[in-house]
Amino acid sequence: MIKKIVHKNKILEDDFNKKDHWEHIYSDKQSNEVSWYQSCPVYSLDLIRATKFNTTAHIIDIGGGASTLVDCLLDANYQNISVLDIAHSAIEQAKLRLGRRANKVNWIQSDITQFSPTLTFDIWHDRAVFHFLCDEDDRSNYVRVLTHALKPDAQVIIATFSLDGPEKCSGLDIIRYSPETLSAAIGNTFQLVETNKEEHLTPSGTSQNFIYCRFIRV
Numbered sequence: 328m329i330k331k332i333v334h335k336n337k338i339l340e341d342d343f344n345k346k347d348h349w350e351h352i353y354s355d356k357q358s359n360e361v362s363w364y365q366s367c368p369v370y371s372l373d374l375i376r377a378t379k380f381n382t383t384a385h386i387i388d389i390g391g392g393a394s395t396l397v398d399c400l401l402d403a404n405y406q407n408i409s410v411l412d413i414a415h416s417a418i419e420q421a422k423l424r425l426g427r428r429a430n431k432v433n434w435i436q437s438d439i440t441q442f443s444p445t446l447t448f449d450i451w452h453d454r455a456v457f458h459f460l461c462d463e464d465d466r467s468n469y470v471r472v473l474t475h476a477l478k479p480d481a482q483v484i485i486a487t488f489s490l491d492g493p494e495k496c497s498g499l500d501i502i503r504y505s506p507e508t509l510s511a512a513i514g515n516t517f518q519l520v521e522t523n524k525e526e527h528l529t530p531s532g533t534s535q536n537f538i539y540c541r542f543i544r545v
């Protein structure tokens with residue numbers, strides 16, 4: 328039975344467990360079967376290149392899941408890559424695919440809203456994770472972690488569903504953003520410098536509109 332509790336005027340289903348949800352998704356499906364799959368994450372790579380950091384930059388992919396971004400970064404000789412995900416099963420899928428190359432990556436299993444970084448980063452990349460944070464406390468924890476985890480001249484790349492994108496992902500509610508509302512959500516410590524749109528085609532052929540935003544820390 329789902330027990331409901333009231334918290335700050337919101338009804339929360341307190342037995343919904345984020346980690347279990349995502350573990351289940353990746354135990355059930357291969358990385359190329361999930362709706363967010365990209366064989367090559369070109370929009371992310373373009374914005375990472377646009378930061379002008381060199382390949383020794385410390386880069387973290389938030390909610391990287393089993394994404395192929397890490398493969399492409401290794402191909403491009405990035406030397407200090409971290410991938411964080413709440414789901415152990417997602418990380419295991421990515422490691423299995425990479426084989427021995429997985430040893431070159433710092434893998435972190437954590438909920439981003441509770442992450443305590445031991446390193447600081449030059450580039451923070453998040454595709455399709457921030458938009459799941461529908462709770463205001465989760466968003467402010469994300470921004471607190473983001474602020475602590477970054478070097479002074481760091482850059483942030485966040486991709487979310489756009490205002491005309493889907494209303495749900497993976498069966499969960501999400502928040503859709505414009506570059507302006509995303510910018511407001513992460514606060515004025517970060518200045519928006521570049522935006523892009525992607526019409527993503529899921530493996531089943533459905534179109535999903537994303538925005539990609541690059542911010543610099545000011």
Ligand SMILES: C[S@@+](CC[C@H](N)C(=O)[O-])C[C@H]1O[C@@H](n2cnc3c(N)ncnc32)[C@H](O)[C@@H]1O
Nearest residue numbers: 349363390391392394412413414438439454455
């Ligand atoms: C829609 S998928 C996107 C995966 C990947 N970024 C990509 O673009 O292919 C969302 C990912 O975020 C992870 N995730 C969801 N909530 C999270 C959280 N609070 N902390 C860390 N990871 C989370 C999920 O396990 C999943 O891998």
